[in-house]
Amino acid sequence: MLLTLNSPEAESYRRQIRDWLNKSVPEPWLNRSQEMLSSDEELDLKRNWGYSLYEAGYAGLTWPTVFGGQGLGPIEEFIFYEESAKAGAPESLDTLGKYLAGPAIMQYGTDGQKVRFLPPILAGREIWCEGYSEPDGGSDLASASTTALRGRDEDDYLVNGRKIWTSWGHIADRCYLLAKTSRELPHHHNLSVFLFNMRQPNVEVRRIRQITGDATFNEVTFENALATRDELLGVENGGWSLVGLTGPYRRIRFALNGLRQYGQLYALIEQLSNCTRESHLESIANSFQDRLETFRWHLMRLVELQANDREWYGPAAILRLTFSELAQEVTEVGLTAQCTEHDDYWRDRFLHCRSETIAGGTSEIQRNVIATSVLKMPRFGQVVRSPTLDSKSSGE
Amino acid sequence: MSLIPSIEFLDATKEFNRLLESLSPGPYSEEWFAQPQTEAWNALREGGWLLAGGAGSRDEELTNLLELAEVWGQHLIPLPFSATLCLMRWANSSDQPSVSPLTLAVPTAGGSAIAPFANIRGVEVVCDVELGLTLSAGKGTSPDIFAPSMPIAVVDRASIGPQEWLCTSIALFAAEAVGAARQCHNRALAYSFERSAYQQVIGSFQAIHHMAANMYRDLELAKSASLWAANAGDLEEALRAGTMAAELARSVAQKSIQVHGGIGFTWELGLHWYLRHVMAVESFFRHISLEHMREM
Ligand SMILES: Cc1cc2nc3c(=O)[nH]c(=O)nc-3n(C[C@H](O)[C@H](O)[C@H](O)COP(=O)(O)OP(=O)(O)OC[C@H]3O[C@@H](n4cnc5c(N)ncnc54)[C@H](O)[C@@H]3O)c2cc1C
Numbered sequence: 001m002l003l004t005l006n007s008p009e010a011e012s013y014r015r016q017i018r019d020w021l022n023k024s025v026p027e028p029w030l031n032r033s034q035e036m037l038s039s040d041e042e043l044d045l046k047r048n049w050g051y052s053l054y055e056a057g058y059a060g061l062t063w064p065t066v067f068g069g070q071g072l073g074p075i076e077e078f079i080f081y082e083e084s085a086k087a088g089a090p091e092s093l094d095t096l097g098k099y100l101a102g103p104a105i106m107q108y109g110t111d112g113q114k115v116r117f118l119p120p121i122l123a124g125r126e127i128w129c130e131g132y133s134e135p136d137g138g139s140d141l142a143s144a145s146t147t148a149l150r151g152r153d154e155d156d157y158l159v160n161g162r163k164i165w166t167s168w169g170h171i172a173d174r175c176y177l178l179a180k181t182s183r184e185l186p187h188h189h190n191l192s193v194f195l196f197n198m199r200q201p202n203v204e205v206r207r208i209r210q211i212t213g214d215a216t217f218n219e220v221t222f223e224n225a226l227a228t229r230d231e232l233l234g235v236e237n238g239g240w241s242l243v244g245l246t247g248p249y250r251r252i253r254f255a256l257n258g259l260r261q262y263g264q265l266y267a268l269i270e271q272l273s274n275c276t277r278e279s280h281l282e283s284i285a286n287s288f289q290d291r292l293e294t295f296r297w298h299l300m301r302l303v304e305l306q307a308n309d310r311e312w313y314g315p316a317a318i319l320r321l322t323f324s325e326l327a328q329e330v331t332e333v334g335l336t337a338q339c340t341e342h343d344d345y346w347r348d349r350f351l352h353c354r355s356e357t358i359a360g361g362t363s364e365i366q367r368n369v370i371a372t373s374v375l376k377m378p379r380f381g382q383v384v385r386s387p388t389l390d391s392k393s394s395g396e
Numbered sequence: 397m398s399l400i401p402s403i404e405f406l407d408a409t410k411e412f413n414r415l416l417e418s419l420s421p422g423p424y425s426e427e428w429f430a431q432p433q434t435e436a437w438n439a440l441r442e443g444g445w446l447l448a449g450g451a452g453s454r455d456e457e458l459t460n461l462l463e464l465a466e467v468w469g470q471h472l473i474p475l476p477f478s479a480t481l482c483l484m485r486w487a488n489s490s491d492q493p494s495v496s497p498l499t500l501a502v503p504t505a506g507g508s509a510i511a512p513f514a515n516i517r518g519v520e521v522v523c524d525v526e527l528g529l530t531l532s533a534g535k536g537t538s539p540d541i542f543a544p545s546m547p548i549a550v551v552d553r554a555s556i557g558p559q560e561w562l563c564t565s566i567a568l569f570a571a572e573a574v575g576a577a578r579q580c581h582n583r584a585l586a587y588s589f590e591r592s593a594y595q596q597v598i599g600s601f602q603a604i605h606h607m608a609a610n611m612y613r614d615l616e617l618a619k620s621a622s623l624w625a626a627n628a629g630d631l632e633e634a635l636r637a638g639t640m641a642a643e644l645a646r647s648v649a650q651k652s653i654q655v656h657g658g659i660g661f662t663w664e665l666g667l668h669w670y671l672r673h674v675m676a677v678e679s680f681f682r683h684i685s686l687e688h689m690r691e692m
Contacts, residue, residue: 004398004399006397290637297621297627298616298617300399301619301623314616321613367610368609370608370612375585377608378600380601381596
């Protein structure tokens, strides 16, 4: 496992990845700005990309070898994502499986669950979605009202209720589903997570059209849908701690999200630089290049902190906020770049990026989390004692 | 180069921090800044801190030195510590006995040259690291004392030498700015636990939470930008990175003032010394003329 990004070993790993990407990224994907792909074609390409990664041994780079992964560290994963971004590789569809469900199963799952669920995730053969948000509460997840209840002496659960904004729900085989398993227990202690089977008749998926015109998220309605005992992850009513993940897998999830974000920013800012060359916006594009580079160094610092078991949570907690707001700013400038050739691109990206400050927890919620979890600031109405501030402290 | 400081070096920086606390007990005042800092310099020399970057060698990881410069930036002692650290590292001979305060001069767009601290008695302006030449000490004129912790004076000529040493010093000055920003961040947080309004500590208001989160974000990014500066491939990139770090550090400092309310806007609180220090670093970077540098 590499411990630093700046070493001959890291360089040789980078070359290996680059060579593979150069010959593997599909042509139609690279040419999609000239020859538009239909959404089905795009979906197929992404799905196939998941298979290619698996076959070449690049799926689950940081998954432990016992679970079929490569047992590598965050630095290798960083290099892989950075090179993927440079090569313009597609994003595969299985990110929720690889970075949420998979790691959670490794940590909390039974042996049977590990055998059943992990291999198809790694191979890109089962697509997962995340069933957290509900019509009456997205930020306030603990107030989930979808129920999964079982009668006394019964093994299986009946699921009733509605989830919303469920990304990829229409193609997902499985859902990492948060549901209420007790009517009596108090908030936070009444929730469980299920490795829920989406392919059953009592689950209705309605696609929801987004401001971009696409429909990648859905409303999912459950009417006496079945969740078996084998699909309960961890203990009944212990689901709240499974929402954000804990331990080493949480770390991996943070870093990998950051890497994906870097890839997206890289593409956006490169495009902006092309569109603004020799125009009055060129210096703004250059300043975005500097912010991107700062983001990259931040990410590299973060992966080295993680690879060396240092305090990493604070530096990780700012990633998404930084990424999402920067991406939005870039698209706003892109819109005014008057590059007619890429007008469609910028309109699409501008609309698309609106989701970045909402999906996966809004910017407001992220700021709340930084203030209370990283900086330990008091909540409104709480009686406080002043903490002693360590001048170097940045951790959890 | 590793991107995180070694554990041993982090321990050393704690010791360094304690030393600086004892040397600059505060609160800062104009009188304090005007005092000669001979005692502080001697303490730095005796503690071996001036050679922390290696004497004539570049063995110590620059990442570690950034940590040291960041701690230096948390205390405002008007001495060219970062510049000396850098120059000693790049100096030709390994037996530099005197270790006077050293600084370096850079050409400006106007055609003249400036050097931080060059107006202070005893500070020598190094004009060629390889030959060990220095201009007469303390001869800088027209000092800009916008930030008394980092005065910048006009000198006769700019230093020459490999561009790498200027890159190193840009990274170290950037890290100083990060240190000053960290101090502003910590003070804002501490204040938010003490100060009350509407029967609540202000640190419980969501608006303050969000400002603190932004401050923390910018502080973290500033630190990462200083790391970028330390790894820059050429002077132009080092300046881009250093400027990024300084701008982010300023953003932290200005938010800290907002958290403090009216008292933040005063000369009395003392936060302004840090903000000014960061702004001085920013303006030093702004004045460095790449064009003139290339001509040398
Ligand atoms: C593209 C996209 C994909 C998504 N994919 C999924 C998915 O796959 N699975 C899934 O479960 N969900 C998904 N979501 C849902 C997303 O997680 C929620 O939209 C998000 O958490 C916000 O919840 P909400 O929409 O209910 O808004 P609300 O919680 O109703 O928030 C409304 C507004 O109030 C603010 N607010 C709420 N609480 C606070 C507070 N305490 N302090 C300050 N401000 C507050 C919010 O910031 C927001 O501005 C997706 C959303 C989008 C846009």
